[in-house]
Amino acid sequence: MQAQLIALDWGTTSLRAYKLAAGGQVLNQRALSSGIMQLPKGPRLIHGEACSDGFELAFHDVCGDWLDAQPELPVIACGMVGSAQGWREAAYRETPANVASLGNALETVRSRRGTEVHIVPGVIQRSTLPNVMRGEETQVLGVLHSLPDEAAGDLLIGLPGSHSKWVQVAEGCIERFDTFMTGEVFAVLSEHSILGRTQQRGQGFDAAAFDRGVQVALSVDGDSGPLSTIFSARCLGLTGELNAAAQPDYLSGLLIGHELAALATVQRRRRKAMALPAVLLIGNAGLCARYQRALHACGFAQVTLAEQATERGLWQLAVAAGLVRPAAIPSPSMEL
Amino acid sequence: MQAQLIALDWGTTSLRAYKLAAGGQVLNQRALSSGIMQLPKGPRLIHGEACSDGFELAFHDVCGDWLDAQPELPVIACGMVGSAQGWREAAYRETPANVASLGNALETVRSRRGTEVHIVPGVIQRSTLPNVMRGEETQVLGVLHSLPDEAAGDLLIGLPGSHSKWVQVAEGCIERFDTFMTGEVFAVLSEHSILGRTQQRGQGFDAAAFDRGVQVALSVDGDSGPLSTIFSARCLGLTGELNAAAQPDYLSGLLIGHELAALATVQRRRRKAMALPAVLLIGNAGLCARYQRALHACGFAQVTLAEQATERGLWQLAVAAGLVRPAAIPSPSMEL
Numbered sequence: 310m311q312a313q314l315i316a317l318d319w320g321t322t323s324l325r326a327y328k329l330a331a332g333g334q335v336l337n338q339r340a341l342s343s344g345i346m347q348l349p350k351g352p353r354l355i356h357g358e359a360c361s362d363g364f365e366l367a368f369h370d371v372c373g374d375w376l377d378a379q380p381e382l383p384v385i386a387c388g389m390v391g392s393a394q395g396w397r398e399a400a401y402r403e404t405p406a407n408v409a410s411l412g413n414a415l416e417t418v419r420s421r422r423g424t425e426v427h428i429v430p431g432v433i434q435r436s437t438l439p440n441v442m443r444g445e446e447t448q449v450l451g452v453l454h455s456l457p458d459e460a461a462g463d464l465l466i467g468l469p470g471s472h473s474k475w476v477q478v479a480e481g482c483i484e485r486f487d488t489f490m491t492g493e494v495f496a497v498l499s500e501h502s503i504l505g506r507t508q509q510r511g512q513g514f515d516a517a518a519f520d521r522g523v524q525v526a527l528s529v530d531g532d533s534g535p536l537s538t539i540f541s542a543r544c545l546g547l548t549g550e551l552n553a554a555a556q557p558d559y560l561s562g563l564l565i566g567h568e569l570a571a572l573a574t575v576q577r578r579r580r581k582a583m584a585l586p587a588v589l590l591i592g593n594a595g596l597c598a599r600y601q602r603a604l605h606a607c608g609f610a611q612v613t614l615a616e617q618a619t620e621r622g623l624w625q626l627a628v629a630a631g632l633v634r635p636a637a638i639p640s641p642s643m644e645l
Numbered sequence: 646m647q648a649q650l651i652a653l654d655w656g657t658t659s660l661r662a663y664k665l666a667a668g669g670q671v672l673n674q675r676a677l678s679s680g681i682m683q684l685p686k687g688p689r690l691i692h693g694e695a696c697s698d699g700f701e702l703a704f705h706d707v708c709g710d711w712l713d714a715q716p717e718l719p720v721i722a723c724g725m726v727g728s729a730q731g732w733r734e735a736a737y738r739e740t741p742a743n744v745a746s747l748g749n750a751l752e753t754v755r756s757r758r759g760t761e762v763h764i765v766p767g768v769i770q771r772s773t774l775p776n777v778m779r780g781e782e783t784q785v786l787g788v789l790h791s792l793p794d795e796a797a798g799d800l801l802i803g804l805p806g807s808h809s810k811w812v813q814v815a816e817g818c819i820e821r822f823d824t825f826m827t828g829e830v831f832a833v834l835s836e837h838s839i840l841g842r843t844q845q846r847g848q849g850f851d852a853a854a855f856d857r858g859v860q861v862a863l864s865v866d867g868d869s870g871p872l873s874t875i876f877s878a879r880c881l882g883l884t885g886e887l888n889a890a891a892q893p894d895y896l897s898g899l900l901i902g903h904e905l906a907a908l909a910t911v912q913r914r915r916r917k918a919m920a921l922p923a924v925l926l927i928g929n930a931g932l933c934a935r936y937q938r939a940l941h942a943c944g945f946a947q948v949t950l951a952e953q954a955t956e957r958g959l960w961q962l963a964v965a966a967g968l969v970r971p972a973a974i975p976s977p978s979m980e981l
Contacts, residue, residue, distance in 0.1 A: 401883075438866045438877040439884045472876065487869055488876040493838050494830075501833045502826070530774050532914070533823055534907040536871060536900065540808065540824040541774040547737075548775045564872065571870040578868070 312336055313633045315372050315382050316623035317426070319390035320444055321346050325619070326371040328382075331634075333624030335617070337375075343367035345389050345396075356422065364396040365421050376424055383632040385623050387429040388444035391416060396426070401433035401441055405482035408450050412629025429626055432483055440488055444619075445474045448591045449483055451622025452615040456589075465576065465586040466615075467604075469596045471496070475572055477579075487575065489568045492596075494535075495561055504539060504560060507546045509553035514595070516602070518555035522562025523603045526570055535567040565599060569607040587611040591618045648672055649969045651708050651718050652959035653762075655726035656780055657682050661955070662707040664718075667970075669960030671953070673711075679703035681725045681732075692758065700732040701757050712760055719968040721959050723765035724780035727752060732762070737769035737777055741818035744786050748965025765962055768819055776824055780955075781810045784927045785819055787958025788951040792925075801912065801922040802951075803940075805932045807832070811908055813915075823911065825904045828932075830871075831897055840875060840896060843882045845889035850931070852938070854891035858898025859939045862906055871903040901935060905943040923947040927954045 310330040318325040322344035328337040343349055348363025355369050376382060391399035399416035415427040431443030445468045452466065458480065466476040471492040477485045499505045525531055525538055542560045545551035551559055573585055580586070588609050590597045597614055604612050628635045646666040654661040658680035664673040679685055684699025691705050712718060727735035735752035751763040767779030781804045788802065794816065802812040807828040813821040835841045861867055861874055878896045881887035887895055909921055916922070924945050926933045933950055940948050964971045 433884070435884075437864075438861065438874070439880040439886070440876070441880050441883060487873055488880075489869070489872045490838070490876050491872050494834075494872060494875075497833045497837045498830075501837045502829050525774065528773075529914075532907065533825070533911050534870060534903055536825045536827050536830060536904050537823055537907065538774070539830075540776070540826050544775040544777055544824075547777060548769070548771075550775070567870055568872050571868065571873065575869050578865075 310334065310336060312375070312379055312382055314624065314627050315375055315384045316620055316627070317371070317384065317386035317390070318388055318444070318447075318619045318623070319386050319395075320344050320388040324367055324371055326375075327620045327623070328372075328375055329620060329624055333621055335620055338620075339371055341367065341371050343370065345392070345394060358421075360421065362421075364390075368420055368426070369422075373422075376422065380424075383427070383627065384424055385415070385427045385429065385627045385630070385632060387447040387619070387623060387626075391428040391430060392443055395428070397428055399428040399430040401431045401443075404432060404434045404486075405479075405484050406432045406446060407482045408454065408625050408629045411446060411450070412626045415626070415630050427627075427630060427632060429623070432486075434486060436485075440486055442474055442476075442486060442488070445476070445591075446483060447622035447626065448618035449476050449478065449622070450625055451618040451620070452589060452591060453478055453481055454621065454625050460587075463586045465588050467588055467590045467600060469590065469592045469600045473568065487572070489572075491564050491568045495564050498539065498560065499557060504542050504556070507543060507553055508556040508560075510557050512554045512557075514599075515555050515558040518551070518558040519562035519599060520602065520606070522559040522564075523566035523569075523606045524562075526563050526566025527606065531567065531570065535564060538563055538567070561599065562603065565603045566607070569600075569603050569609070573607050573609070585609050587613070589613055589615050591615045646670065646672060648711070648715055648718055650960065650963050651711055651720045652956055652963070653707070653720065653722035653726070654724055654780070654783075654955045654959070655722050655731075656680050656724040660703055660707055662711075663956045663959070664708075664711055665956065665960055669957055671956055674956075675707055677703065677707050679706065681728070681730060694757075696757065698757075700726075704756055704762070705758075709758075712758065716760075718760075719763070719963065720760055721751070721763045721765065721963045721966070721968060723783040723955070723959060723962075727764040727766060728779055731764070733764055735764040735766040737767045737779075740768060740770045740822075741815075741820050742768045742782060743818045744790065744961050744965045747782060747786070748962045751962070751966050763963070763966060763968060765959070768822075770822060772821075776822060778810055778812075778822060778824070781812070781927075782819060783958035783962065784954035785812050785814065785958070786961055787954040787956070788925060788927060789814055789817055790957065790961050796923075799922045801924050803924055803926045803936060805926065805928050805936045809904065823908070825908075827900050827904045831900050834875065834896065835893060840878050840892070843879060843889055844892040844896075846893050848890045848893075850935075851891050851894040854887070854894040855898035855935060856938065856942070858895040858900075859902035859905075859942045860898075862899050862902025863942065867903065867906065871900060874899055874903070897935065898939065901939045902943070905936075905939050905945070909943050909945070921945050923949070925949055925951050927951045 316327040324343040349366040351361030352359040397418035434440040468474040652663040660679040685702040687697030688695040733754035770776040804810040
C-alpha cells in the first residue's frame with residue numbers, strides 16, 4: 310500500500326515516526342530517543358554536506374530513508390517540537406479547539422532537504438489560571454474523531470504522564486482541561502528527596518502497595534493533602550510497616566490517588582452532579598493500568614483505553630490541512 | 646557567670662552549640678555546617694592522636710575548647726545526631742511525650758576525650774499513619790515550659806522547615822502532630838523540575854507574588870490541589886502574567902497556602918469547631934514571616950513567634966535528666 314503521510318510525534322525525550330497510508334493506516338513506525346531535549350549532536354554528513362543542527366539530524370535519522378524513497382510525502386509533527394525550545398514555534402491556539410482550527414494553523418519549517426514539516430500548535434485555555442497542552446491536543450482529537458457525538462458529552466479524556474491532562478470535550482472540541490504534575494513530582498521526589506533514600510526501585514509493579522497508597526489518599530488522613538501524606542512513605546518504612554521495595558508504588562498510589570480525588574471533586578462541582586463522567590484513557594499501557602485501578606477506587610465507574618491516538622490525530626489534522634486526501638481505505642486496485 | 650551545660654542542636658546540615666549558665670542563660674553560642682550529612686573528614690590530630698571519626702572531629706571543633714576550660718561540663722544534644730545515621734541512635738519515644746519522659750530516656754555516647762554526650766530521643770506517634778519528629782520535640786518542650794498551662798489547650802505549635810511540623814500540646818505534653826514536606830518539595834521542584842527552568846532565583850522576598858500564590862491555593866482553583874496548581878507557575882509565565890523573578894515566591898506561596906488550607910481543615914475537624922487555634926511559630930525568622938502572612942490569609946487570627954526554643958528545651962531536658970540543677974538565676978555571691 311502506498312504511503313501518503315509521514316507523521317511525527319516529537320516530544321521532550323522521544324521522537325516517534327509513523328508512515329501512514331490512505332485512511333491513516335499505519336504501514337511502518339519507529340521510535341528514537343531524539344526528543345528535543347536530547348537531540349543528536351553533529352557535525353555529520355547528510356547527503357554529502359556537514360550538518361550540526363540537532364533537529365535536522367534527528368529528522369534525517371527518523372525518516373530520511375522514507376523521504377529518499379518518496380520525496381513528495383508530506384510531513385506533519387506534533388509535540389514539543391513546536392514549543393519555543395523546538396524546531397519552530399507554533400503559537401498556542403485558544404480553547405475551544407478542534408481539528409479544523411488546529412489543522413488550519415499549522416506552522417511550517419523547511420528542512421535542509423527541502424521538505425516542509427508542518428507543526429501542530431498547542432492549545433491554551435485562558436481561564437483565571439491559564440493552562441496549556443502541546444502534543445496531547447493531537448491525541449485527544451485523534452480519539453474524538455471516532456467517537457459518536459453523543460458519547461462526548463459525559464466524557465472525560467485522561468492522558469496520564471509527567472504532566473497528566475484531563476480534558477472535557479464537546480462537539481468535537483477541546484473545551485476545558487486541567488493539568489496535574491503527578492508524574493514529574495513522583496520522579497523528583499524519588500530521585501532527589503529524602504523519600505528516595507529508603508526506596509528500593511526496579512521491582513515489578515506492587516499492586517498491593519499501590520492500592521494502599523490510593524486508599525490513604527482517599528481516607529480521612531488524605532484530607533491533609535499530598536504535601537503531608539507523602540511523609541508516611543518514610544514513617545511507615547521506619548516502623549517496619551512498608552518495606553523498601555514497596556515504597557515506590559506506595560508513593561505512586563498516594564500521588565495518583567490525590568490527583569484523582571481532587572479531579573473527582575472538581576468534576577462534581579463543575580457538572581453540579583454527584584455522578585462522575587465516563588473516562589477514556591490515552592497513553593502508556595502500564596501507566597494507564599495504574600490510573601484505571603485508581604479511577605475505579607475513586608468512583609469513576611466506566612473507564613476505557615484508547616489506542617493509536619497520536620497517529621490518528623495527526624492523520625485527521627493532515628486531512629484538515631489539505632496535506633492528504635480524506636480517502637476511505639483504498640480499493641484493492643490502488644494497492645502497490 | 647559559670648557555665649553549667651553545653652547544649653548541642655545537631656541536625657542534618659548544621660551543628661549549633663550553646664554554653665549555658667544557671668537557669669539556661671546563654672553565655673556563648675556557635676554554628677558550624679557540620680550536620681550529620683556533612684561531617685568533617687579526617688584524619689586530623691586531636692590531643693596528639695590521629696582521629697578520622699567525623700562526629701568526634703565536629704564535636705571537638707564546636708566545643709573542644711569549652712571542655713578544655715571546664716572538663717566536667719555535662720553535654721546534651723538533640724536532632725539527627727540521635728538518628729540511625731547519627732552518632733548514637735536514640736530510639737523514638739511515643740506520644741504523649743514530655744520533659745520528664747524524654748529527659749529520662751537520654752541515650753549516651755562517650756566521646757574519645759571521655760565526655761559523655763547525652764542524646765535526646767525523637768518522638769513517634771503511632772497513629773494509623775505513623776509520624777515522627779527528631780529535634781522539634783526539644784523546641785516544643787522549650788517553649789511549652791514558659792507557657793501558662795491554660796494557654797496550651799487552644800494552641801498549635803508550628804515549626805516551619807524542610808518538613809514542617811504542627812504540634813498539638815496539652816498539660817506539658819506533645820500529644821499529636823502532623824508533618825508537611827512543603828520545604829523539601831519546594832526545593833526539589835525548584836532545583837529539579839520544569840518549574841525551576843523558568844525561575845529566576847536570588848532576588849529578595851516578593852511579597853505580592855507570595856500572597857498571590859497563597860490566594861490561588863485558597864481559591865476555587867485550589868480545589869484541584871498542589872499537584873495541579875503548581876503547573877500555573879509555568880503557565881502564568883508563558884502568558885506573561887508572572888515574570889521569572891516572581892516565580893519562586895509564587896510557588897512558595899502556593900505550597901504554603903495548600904499546607905495551611907489543609908491544616909485548617911484538619912484542625913477544624915479534630916476540634917469539631919470552626920474556630921482555629923492560636924499559633925505559636927518556632928524557627929527561622931524569614932520562613933516564619935512567610936508562614937505568618939499565610940496563616941493570617943488562612944484565618945488563623947492569632948500568631949506569635951517563639952525564640953530560643955532549642956536552647957531552652959535542651960536546658961529543661963538536662964534538668965529533668967539530673968545533668969544540671971534547676972536553679973533559678975543564681976545570687977550574686979555564686980557568680981564568678
